[in-house]
Amino acid sequence: MRKRFIAGATCPECKAQDSMMLYVENEREMVRCVECDFLMKEPQEAVHEKTGTQQDQVIGIFKPE
Template sequence: MTTHLSSQVNHNVSKVRVKKRFVAGAKCPQCKATDSIVLFKEHGVETVECVECDYRDQQTEEQVAAKATGDVIGVFKP
């Protein structure tokens, strides 16, 4: 019975959903599709992904902060 419970727990852990948010007006640098970019955190790393093609990019919190300039109003943490 312990084996069954253990496999059930492992199965439930793999179903953790990641909250993805579309970035309004964003254009994919690869396929140039507009409004196709989603932003989410994967293992604590900010990730962007295009839902139209296979484009994907990641950056750490330090990289996000380093890119922030006076032109940016704020850096939002989902």
């Protein structure tokens, strides 16, 4: 199982920074917070490796309303 942290991501539950871990389970991408165990199923495609142009999208996903 491959796991990696999402740089700059903030957990919507506990607001911890850099605690969101992306991994693949049954060929589906899952995102879990290592601080509070919050689980985000089927994250959007933007939650991939951070690249320059997609940085805003990646951060945006985890912003609360």
